[in-house]
Amino acid sequence: MKADVVIVGAGPAGIFTAIEILRNNSTKKIIIVEKGLPIERRRCPKHKTLKCLNCQPYCHITTGFAGAGAFSDGKLSLSCEVGGDLPALIGEQKTQELIDYTDQIYLEFGADQKIEGIANTEEIKEIRKRAIAAGLKLVDCPIRHLGTEKAQEIYLGLERYLIDNGVEILFEHECSNLILKDSRCEGVIVFDGARSFEIFADHTIVATGRRGADWLEKICQEHKIARLVFGDLKSL
Ligand SMILES: Cc1cc2nc3c(=O)[nH]c(=O)nc-3n(C[C@H](O)[C@H](O)[C@H](O)COP(=O)(O)OP(=O)(O)OC[C@H]3O[C@@H](n4cnc5c(N)ncnc54)[C@H](O)[C@@H]3O)c2cc1C
CATH class of the missing domain: 3.50.50.60 (FAD/NAD(P)-binding domain)
Incomplete structure (x- = not known):
């Protein structure tokens, strides 16, 4: 062949x-x-x-x-801060562009428009405060749940x-x-x-x-x- x-x-x-x-x-x-x-x-x-x-x-x-x-239940993490080494290799901006580009293809093939993980409720603000106090960073990660x-x-x-x-x-x-x-x-x-x-x-x-x-x-x-x-x- x-x-x-x-x-x-x-x-x-x-x-x-x-x-x-x-x-x-x-x-x-x-x-x-x-x-x-x-x-x-x-x-x-x-x-x-x-x-x-x-x-x-x-x-x-x-x-x-x-x-x-x-x-799996198909969760697409849409932040370049989550999930791999690509940002260190090609830079955060390029990585984010690639994530957004790929996400668009999932949308074209019928993925739900709704994005989860971006709420900023009082509870999340409190968790963020506690994370900072503990020297941690709470990463805001938009998630598309397929x-x-x-x-x-x-x-x-x-x-x-x-x-x-x-x-x-x-x-x-x-x-x-x-x-x-x-x-x-x-x-x-x-x-x-x-x-x-x-x-x-x-x-x-x-x-x-x-x-x-x-x-x-x-x-x-x-x-x-x-x-x-x-x-x-x-x-x-
Ligand atoms: C249970 C589970 C849940 C997951 N949930 C999520 C999630 O919610 N969100 C998320 O982002 N990621 C999730 N992941 C991770 C995600 O599935 C992987 O990151 C992704 O599948 C990697 O893609 P890949 O194409 O590199 O490899 P793979 O998906 O592993 O694909 C490799 C393919 O190559 C084929 N193959 C291997 N060797 C050969 C060979 N010699 N000849 C021919 N074919 C071969 C295999 O059959 C396979 O189909 C999950 C993974 C698992 C196992």
Whole structure:
């Protein structure tokens, strides 16, 4: 197979990468490789069994279209002061712009307009005072609450949007390795449960999330690919 861009992992990182390519009016052929199922087929048996069955080969809660948080109640923290290292890497203003930009896409796909977490009641003022007295900062964080069912509906909309716009999503396909030639990544090797095959691409994006971190680390070691961790980036 051949693509312009191959993205490994259909969690938020992979999904929004594909959306951004499409929004730039690109006609690039995009393939997403996802080891789990489409959002509409993801089911956790715990609903019936009331206990975790440790599903094999993977957990349906953490794996599949929309990634690890698909079945959470979907709280989007909309302040750059919460949730990650990006402000230290690209600056607070750029981070906030990216958060607002992404939030807008969730709105376009049906997220509730209401913002929570911005009330300034007497109770909150009191908590703020106590936080200051204790040397802490109470961060005001606007939150968009998608809600479990709505989140799944939004992700279903995103899945359809990608497919309708020509993105090929290979579900139940696991990326096993990268194809490297002369220190250049030329694509990925994937396993469809029966056979392995190659997907060649001009650009390869690995967005395998926390669950895929060990695998990515192993692949980087195997191919002697240098990787930067947050501490390294800060010291650059
Ligand atoms: C229970 C829970 C609740 C959460 N609630 C919230 C919340 O309310 N708000 C919030 O902002 N965040 C929440 N999060 C965190 C949020 O889900 C993650 O930050 C986000 O999913 C990370 O996105 P990602 O695309 O980097 O990785 P992931 O979502 O992990 O997606 C990675 C994808 O890659 C696939 N994959 C991995 N390895 C391979 C491979 N070798 N080949 C093919 N595919 C592969 C996986 O199947 C997965 O679908 C929650 C997380 C969990 C677990």
